Amino acid sequence: IIMAIRLNLSMSIVFLIVVPIISLLIYMNMNISYPFFTKTQKAIDKINSTMREYLSGVRVVKAFNRFKYEVERFEKSNEELxxxxISALRVNAFFSPNVILTINLGIAAILWIGGGKVNSGNMQVGQIIAFINYMTQIQFSLMMISHVLTMFVKARASAERIGEVLNQEDSINVIEKPIDTFNTKxxxxxxxxxxxxxxxxGEPVLKNVSFTCxxxxxxxxxxxxxxxxxxLVNLLCRFYDVTDGCIKVNNVNIKDMDIKELRxxxxxxxxxxxLFSGTIKDNIKWGKEDASMDEIEEVSKIAESHExxxxxxxxxxxFLGQGGVNLSGGQKQRVSIARALIKKPEILILDDCTSAVDVTTEMKIKKALKEYSKDLTCIVIAQRITSVMDADKIIVLDNGKIAGIGKHEELLKKCEVYKDIFRSQIGSEVI
Known part of the structure; x- marks a missing residue:
């Protein structure tokens, strides 16, 4: 533009008219197309969610013959995308030709005005060619800017979707100076x-829960x-923080502990x-990276997985496939128990982790665990009453409240909820 002004001031007026018009068109394109690109990202997210749900639940889909329903779901999401x-592309399809049209009109104006000046002897043909070259260079630059800004709008829409996740506040507040625990274990x-x-x-999931292990x-x-x-497990591991009250480990509020030390x-x-892709040995070593083969075999024998x-x-x-697909449910549970045991924790939590093994194997695991867990606190969460009958203490939960605490024999006498569970699983004639 500066070169054009130096060459011929009156002819450069064409540039001063064309460039602002093109800039305005690019600005309008950005503002109008942005909402459409935002909707496009949401539609892509929806179609990805549909695909993930289908792939993760493909066996359920097969079992219930719901292929047609899943195809319709996918087609609906695909249609929205x-x-x-198309709406976003229409906006670009409207503005891009208008930018090119404005530039070509500018070139036509230069030829028309310049032609008159050449005829009158006020300009030379070479100057007109120079003006056209300047206009062509400006056209190329502005088209590149338009392309970059379109990419920027798409990236901005994607960045906002990512920002929604990254900007979520962590519900777990980590203190700067955690308290160490040395006394009890x-x-x-x-x-x-x-x-x-x-x-x-509605009502809280847990209400006024108090007990000591x-x-x-x-x-x-x-x-x-x-x-x-x-x-209870999620709260103890601080995947969530309690709404009210407190949880202590080794007489220290877990909110005052270093979260890594706690876990x-x-x-x-x-x-x-x-389970993760890799060998069975690698999966067990998740609990202890430097575990020896002897340690791995020892915990595997306790978990009844060595055989x-x-x-x-x-x-x-x-080698295990993704999620340990080449193992049965019971085998995966036993490998997972071995992975936990090799960590040699102070607190071992078994959350209904023997539901897929037979009763005989469960009894063997319980017997081996009882010997192994002499020096650690063991919490056994179960649906089957036989899994907890031999515990030092049994906590009975009912609708988020503690319905009873005690040994098996004590609860059979004083806790109606426990008696109901016992009757339904074992039989009333045994009581």
Whole structure:
């Protein structure tokens, strides 16, 4: 533009008209297309969610013959993506030709005005060619800017979707100077604990829960589905913070402890077993990276997994697919127990982790665990009453409240909820 002004001031007026018009068109394109790109990202997110749900639940889909329903779900999500993508492309399709048209009109204006000046002898043909070259260079630059800004709008929409996740506040507040615990090992205190999940309405999941687990004690927790058993595990590991009350480990409020130190003291075998791609040995070593082969075999024998692992062609070096797909449910549970035991924690939590093994194997695991867990606190969460009958203490949960605490014989006499569970699983004639 500066070169054009130096060459001919009156002809450069064309540039001063064309460039602002193009800039305005690019600005309008950004503002109008941005909402469409935001909708496009949401539509992509929805179609990805649909695909993930289908792939993770493909066996359920097969079992219930719901292929047609899943196809319709995918087609609906795909149709939404197509509609918003077309709308976004239409905006670009409208503005891009207008930018090119404005530039070409500028070139036509230069030829028309310049032609008159050449005829009158006020300009030379070479100057007009120079003006056209300047206009072409400006056209190329502005088209590149338009392309970059379009990419910027798309990136901005994507960044906002990512920002929604990254900007979520962590519900767990980590203190700067945590308190160390040295005295007792494995002691747990729940003191008037209340808990509600964020955004949940209605009554709290846990209401006024108070109990103590002494060091080296085996504590059973039993209750109906939805009574809050697994929530206790999540709170103890500080996956969530209590709404009211406090939880203490070794006489220290877990909110005042270093969260890594807390979780190093605890090993959990969750209800839903997660194994990773890799060998069985690698999965067990998740609990202790530098574990020796002797240690791995020792904990595997306690978990009743050594025998079936040894029978595999590759033994402990058998490669597992994603999620351990080449193992049965019971085998995965036993590998997961071995992974927890090799950590040698102060607190061992077994969250209904023998539900997929037979009663005989469960009894063998319980017997081996009883010997192994003499020096650690063991919390056994179970649906089956036989899993907790031999515990030093049994906590009965009912609708988020403690319905009874005591040994098996004591609860049969004084706790109606426990008696109901016993009758339904064992039989009333045994009481």
């Amino acid at each position: 197509k509609d918003v993508s 494995g002691k747990i205190d729940f003191e008037n604990v209340y808990f509600s999940y964020a955004g949940a309405s 002494k060091s080296g004690e085996t504590v059973g927790i039993i209750g109906s589905t939805g009574s809050g058993k697994s929530t 190093n003291k605890i090993a959990v075998v969750h209800q839903t077993i997660v 079936f692992i040894s029978s595999l062609p590759e033994g402990y070096n058998t």
